[in-house]
Amino acid sequence: MKKVAIVMGSNSDAPVMLAATETLDRFGIEYEVEVMSAHRSPEQVRSFVEKARERGFGVIIAGAGGAAHLAGVVAAHTTLPVIGVPLDSSPLHGVDALYSTVQMPAGVPVACVAIGKPGAINAGVLAAQLLGITDEGIARKLDEHRRGMAEEVARKSAELKASWRRT
């Protein structure tokens, strides 16, 4: 099975990006984490990404805030799918990172997910979905996960109805 690379622009992004690894753990998908900066260590980005496919990676998740060029620069060095997680780490609350991650020019896509922690979780789920296109084991786990979420919503709804009047 292909591995997932999780790269981030700064180690201060690690607490949020941790959510992606926890999600991949849940689906039993192997991954590696790396801090690399499109601006401060571009050679590290290039050398890591260019070897990614041959090293067995199938997907690269890139999280960055502010100008957030990381996902785009990663995408420039590979034809593997790149999932971009815009992070909320500037006064613009992640709008800068969102625009910079999603508005890629024709020919070099980034698969952008939500700003911040929900995006990091979804980067993990989306990576599982990509691998699950041809991997039936993962596809089954995704279906279970989805059913689990529906059940949890129903349980929360029942709890809320029970408690509403008492609050």
Added chain:
Amino acid sequence: MKKVAIVMGSNSDAPVMLAATETLDRFGIEYEVEVMSAHRSPEQVRSFVEKARERGFGVIIAGAGGAAHLAGVVAAHTTLPVIGVPLDSSPLHGVDALYSTVQMPAGVPVACVAIGKPGAINAGVLAAQLLGITDEGIARKLDEHRRGMAEEVARKSAELKASWRRT
């Protein structure tokens, strides 16, 4: 090989979404197109999407403007990867569609690409990349496509340098 489904919220979105089909044609990937609305024909969406995996689809591309719930609603009915193309069809110039497509809650991702035509093209490229994770033929075509783009940029640059002074 898995097919790609291209769905859109309105037939007025077809001219833009056409770019996705042209891109898939270039990579020799099969696809089907469908108009379906998250709001006006929700049953059509559900019935199409629920059968998508068993009907041989590996990826679903969904384009919509305005409130642009289509990609999210498609994602709610499948664990196949869903690529969302926010369209510029309201006075808000696609910001509404972008936020609505990308800000999905934890657990149900949409892979959002750029607003409008570059996004539609990139939805096609991204779909090819997803299938190319495990399909070496597509991966090779993606690499050629990438090299072709680099060569075209270099050629355009040479032309520009030659013509600059004369303009």
Added chain:
Amino acid sequence: MKKVAIVMGSNSDAPVMLAATETLDRFGIEYEVEVMSAHRSPEQVRSFVEKARERGFGVIIAGAGGAAHLAGVVAAHTTLPVIGVPLDSSPLHGVDALYSTVQMPAGVPVACVAIGKPGAINAGVLAAQLLGITDEGIARKLDEHRRGMAEEVARKSAELKASWRRT
């Protein structure tokens, strides 16, 4: 008298949506609360909403944050009026939820109110106004409520004038 359904995308939305129930209590209007997610439990949404009219509901209030598709998806399954409350639960401060709730396509409206708690309160008042179109008892209570607000403003104004110099 018709009942009001108050649905929300997550139980974390309950503290804000509570304001809608308190408002309905003030007007003596019956309601039910439910947690349901357009993305994580779409079947629950569909089955609840499709039966809503026959179960005696006259209005559905739906609160959600982020991509906030809930109100629109509810509206897709019923021709009862749907009031959408965009919630401030992402780094975009509710602008994402607002655009997603209000920018519905022609044919399937959502009645959108303000972001967050004022919106939740007003969802309750608006629901009362809808039922008050034909229910004179509610219409009378609405007029009293309005007069009460005007009197409260006048009282607060008097207090402020009295205290201003002393602060």
Added chain:
Amino acid sequence: MKKVAIVMGSNSDAPVMLAATETLDRFGIEYEVEVMSAHRSPEQVRSFVEKARERGFGVIIAGAGGAAHLAGVVAAHTTLPVIGVPLDSSPLHGVDALYSTVQMPAGVPVACVAIGKPGAINAGVLAAQLLGITDEGIARKLDEHRRGMAEEVARKSAELKASWRRT
């Protein structure tokens, strides 16, 4: 049956607001149109709105652009439900009108719909839905209208599939 009032801040708003009247015509709902300005003719607004309920109106639709205070000022003078249509008539493309219409303070709601023409159409549909809470004839027409939309989407989808390859 209750009538609907359609008021707008300027006669230049009439071409867009026309869409609301066409929608009401489709549902056989009676209405009156009026130009009135929250700022240039506040007494006209007050006197029209204060008498609206007794004159047989059940809903008021108010369309305005720019600062767009009209819907809010109408709502201040009645406890009938007020539907606000933010119009795109300033360099801010209707964002100003949207914020001004939707961000009403607790206690005095406006039911805001989409910016511009889709909003005007939906104001008509929403008005029908409000009257349809207790009017079964309208409720039936709304259900037919909804089915018609679903059928039209399906027809458009079939046409698109037929024509796609030929374009």
Added chain:
Amino acid sequence: MKKVAIVMGSNSDAPVMLAATETLDRFGIEYEVEVMSAHRSPEQVRSFVEKARERGFGVIIAGAGGAAHLAGVVAAHTTLPVIGVPLDSSPLHGVDALYSTVQMPAGVPVACVAIGKPGAINAGVLAAQLLGITDEGIARKLDEHRRGMAEEVARKSAELKASWRRT
């Protein structure tokens, strides 16, 4: 000398609007404060504003947040100059109040100042400037105030230069 009226949409706005009164105190200008709501107490607004000129007011300062119709509604009832202070009291951080206060239609202006406390202070200074057009005593005080600010900046600059290296 003409008085200044300071009105605000809610008594929760008083702490910010206090800054306007302190500024007027500094220039020896008389004023009255009042809480009044464009939506919850429109008659109070109208009756206060219509009598404002004959009661000796020369300027009205209106502060409000959210949809912030107060300044516009005040302006609709008088031809006295109205200064609007948009307040930051919603999740949109005052952008809603700013757009709603400043984007008035042709014919009925509001003189909009900055969001929040700097705006409240400047509403006081601007009111003094308006009265100072024809009142030489106020004009002189304004010039002194301006010189005082320049001196304070110079003093702060000197302090900063002295302390910089030690921090």
Added chain:
Amino acid sequence: MKKVAIVMGSNSDAPVMLAATETLDRFGIEYEVEVMSAHRSPEQVRSFVEKARERGFGVIIAGAGGAAHLAGVVAAHTTLPVIGVPLDSSPLHGVDALYSTVQMPAGVPVACVAIGKPGAINAGVLAAQLLGITDEGIARKLDEHRRGMAEEVARKSAELKASWRRT
């Protein structure tokens, strides 16, 4: 009677700012126009503005687009009231000019009006209101102007009602 100065950052702003002069003509108020740039001709700004009060000006209207520092720089050189008109002359559609004009720091206000032509008209009306604080002749003309607007709205409303069915 005091005169009004109308200054603008570029002669390309003249067609919009013309609306301010037409408005002043209607109220019989004298004015002068001047092109001056906060960035390209700062000495011209300073020397004009510093002499403005003694030359008989009572109000300065300043229109500018883009970074739009003109109104603020004018305000820095005088304690006369300065009315700022943000112009829509950049890809940001006047939001840049609006923020730059309205967000003045405490102590040096600008009275900001709407973006573009409605703002230019209202700058003229506001200037008349400022002079009308103490000039009864102008105050009377302002009241007539206001009544004229109300009558025009009523007439437009009657025309619309008459023509509606025929369109």
Added chain:
Amino acid sequence: MKKVAIVMGSNSDAPVMLAATETLDRFGIEYEVEVMSAHRSPEQVRSFVEKARERGFGVIIAGAGGAAHLAGVVAAHTTLPVIGVPLDSSPLHGVDALYSTVQMPAGVPVACVAIGKPGAINAGVLAAQLLGITDEGIARKLDEHRRGMAEEVARKSAELKASWRRT
């Protein structure tokens, strides 16, 4: 004297970026133009930029629209100053390019100028200013250019005053 490199993400950006070359021509500064894409031809960017200092360049101007990573990626490969020109070539009107160009992380600056053509002109002026820090000839030309602008503003002002009444 150092040369200036003008690079752009696409040859469709050439008409706007032409303004930078015309400005450099005016100051007698040598330059080269190149089309290069951060995403489609990253090796071309790297190889051009890494050699820029030794090839005699003193400044690099980079223009790009959409995600607009070009200026940042150029800055990642050199410690020469990089001037970024955000271009208006997506539905977001250059806000995406602006945020992406200006919000660079600590350590790797881009000197961002205005969106579009004024930015392209100013990139040329700024490049001249950078070279003019130590080159007295350029500094003199900049001062003449500045004086010329002030004179042109004064001339335009005189023309406007002469023509105003006649229009």
Added chain:
Amino acid sequence: MKKVAIVMGSNSDAPVMLAATETLDRFGIEYEVEVMSAHRSPEQVRSFVEKARERGFGVIIAGAGGAAHLAGVVAAHTTLPVIGVPLDSSPLHGVDALYSTVQMPAGVPVACVAIGKPGAINAGVLAAQLLGITDEGIARKLDEHRRGMAEEVARKSAELKASWRRT
């Protein structure tokens, strides 16, 4: 060697602007700090800036929030390069300061960097880059600094990989 001037609109901006001085210290570049306000002390700005070149300054860094005219006004009085740092000191989170700093008209550029502290740091780095165009000692230090950053990223990456599983 040329000195750098660091000016700011208020002494409350000093804690953020301190980052620029620390950066210049690292490169051994001399500087002076000054508080000066475009609006409250325009003469101080003018007199400081007009003498800046002859006093040995090569670059001026200007930080300001809100309407943030300081960098533009500084640029109006000199042809030295001016670096603008937009500060996050209003409810608009620095977007106002960003637009006001970056959207300068053709002819008078400001080199705008990121909002807040990263911008202040980068103003220092950019100033070093400007002086480093012709100063080989600074150019060498900049290259070392860049290498240091790449090494730090690699070290942080190694730490993260080591600690990931243990968190």
